Each structure stands twice: as C-alpha cells, then as structure tokens.
Amino acid sequence: MSGKVILHYFNGRGRMESIRWLLTILEVEFDEHYLTSRDQYLKLLNDGSLLFQQVPLVEIDGMKLVQTKPILYYIAEKYNLHGKDIKERVTINMYSEGLMDLMEMFITLPFAADPKSKLDSIQSKANERYLPVFEKALTGPLYLVGGKLSLADVLLLECTLMLEEKLPGIMKEFPSLKSFQGRMINIPAISRFLQPGSKRKPQPDEGYVKTIMEVFNITRPLP
Numbered sequence: 103m104s105g106k107v108i109l110h111y112f113n114g115r116g117r118m119e120s121i122r123w124l125l126t127i128l129e130v131e132f133d134e135h136y137l138t139s140r141d142q143y144l145k146l147l148n149d150g151s152l153l154f155q156q157v158p159l160v161e162i163d164g165m166k167l168v169q170t171k172p173i174l175y176y177i178a179e180k181y182n183l184h185g186k187d188i189k190e191r192v193t194i195n196m197y198s199e200g201l202m203d204l205m206e207m208f209i210t211l212p213f214a215a216d217p218k219s220k221l222d223s224i225q226s227k228a229n230e231r232y233l234p235v236f237e238k239a240l241t242g243p244l245y246l247v248g249g250k251l252s253l254a255d256v257l258l259l260e261c262t263l264m265l266e267e268k269l270p271g272i273m274k275e276f277p278s279l280k281s282f283q284g285r286m287i288n289i290p291a292i293s294r295f296l297q298p299g300s301k302r303k304p305q306p307d308e309g310y311v312k313t314i315m316e317v318f319n320i321t322r323p324l325p
C-alpha cells in the first residue's frame with residue numbers, strides 16, 4: 103500500500119464527494135481509482151477489499167476503510183477538524199449527519215423513478231428542516247462549532263452549493279448562510295477546487311448513472 107491516500111469510487115460525486123472536499127480543504131493529496139466496469143468491482147470484492155461489498159473505499163494510513171461517515175470522521179480527527187473535546191465532537195457529528203441525510207437525497211436523485219417529486223421533497227425539507235438550523239447557528243459565529251473550522255463547515259458548504267445548483271435562489275431567505283458561503287469559497291484550497299479542471303466532480307449525468315447501474319447490476323429505478 104503506497105503512502106498516498108487512494109480513493110476507489112466512480113468518476114462522479116456520489117458518496118465520495120464529501121471525502122474529496124474534506125481532503126481538498128486539508129490539502130491532503132489523493133489519487134483516484136475509478137470503477138468503470140463490473141469486473142473491477144468484482145475484483146475488489148474478490149480481493150476482500152470491501153467489508154460490506156460497497157464503495158466508497160479509501161486506502162489511508164495502511165488501512166482499507168469503508169463506510170463514508172467513519173472515513174470522514176477519521177480524516178477530520180486526524181487533521182483536527184473534529185472539535186477540541188467530546189462535546190464539540192458530538193455537535194459536529196450531529197450537524198454532519200443532518201447534512202449527510204440531506205445530501206443522501208441528492209445522491210439518489212438521478213436514480214429516482216420520479217425525480218421531479220423527489221426534488222420537490224428535497225426543497226421543502228431543505229427549507230423547513232435543515233437550512234433554518236444552520237442559519238441560526240451561523241447568525242453571529244463564523245463557524246458552526248467552537249469558533250473554528252470543522253468537518254461540519256466543510257459539509258455545509260458542499261451541501262449548500264449542491265442545493266443552489268438544483269434550486270437556484272433557495273438561499274435567499276438565509277443571509278447568514280450566504281455570508282458563510284462567501285467566506286468559505288475564499289479559502290484558497292476551496293477556491294481552487296471550485297475552478298474547472300479540479301478534482302471536484304460535475305453533477306451526475308447519464309453516463310455516470312449508466313456506469314453505476316452496470317457495475318451494480320441495477321435494473322430498476324430506486325423508489
């Protein structure tokens with residue numbers, strides 16, 4: 103296993119994108135091995151690399167890690183983006199899990215039988231359940247927890263940008279969140295990540311969906 107972090111996933115956002123965001127903001131270099139065929143997936147399965155037969159898989163520090171959240175928490179912990187004590191950590195985790203619940207809806211959107219009604223549901227949940235929480239937390243403070251950048255801030259930026267791509271104008275009732283975004287995108291590593299040609303992946307397209315359906319033998323839209 104080389105010393106460099108290696109990401110095994112599709113050449114698309116999905117569950118790996120938050121890990122890419124986190125590594126990028128930390129300026130940790132990583133290589134990507136893209137899954138493009140079912141044979142590659144079967145090889146990872148036969149190697150015993152996929153504990154639960156699922157990706158993301160991240161090779162880091164001599165380990166092969168699966169499960170997105172523990173991977174994010176490990177990296178955040180290692181690079182001090184996970185709070186100074188257990189109270190801060192649990193708060194960061196609560197915010198992070200809420201954001202991941204919201205982003206999970208986007209991850210499955212391209213596979214939905216009725217994408218329009220799924221997007222409507224995302225919009226109302228974002229407006230009523232999620233964004234008000236973060237607007238309140240950031241009215242005054244610059245960061246969500248402990249006056250310092252944490253994993254939760256990185257996920258919040260990713261999530262709000264994702265929301266705006268599909269639902270332009272959704273942030274207009276949330277001025278503190280908009281200011282937060284403005285501050286975050288000026289961080290040099292983030293600003294570079296947002297430029298064309300970076301390792302940030304584009305919105306899912308038909309080719310991405312087709313590859314995933316082939317690799318996992320999916321034949322029907324998801325509910």
Ligand SMILES: N[C@@H](CCC(=O)N[C@@H](CS)C(=O)NCC(=O)O)C(=O)O
Pocket residue numbers: 116117155156157158168169170171318
């Ligand atoms: N709880 C897991 C879920 C991983 C997951 O569902 N990965 C999908 C690809 S994004 C997968 O490998 N699906 C194949 C399967 O479940 O058989 C995580 O968050 O990493």
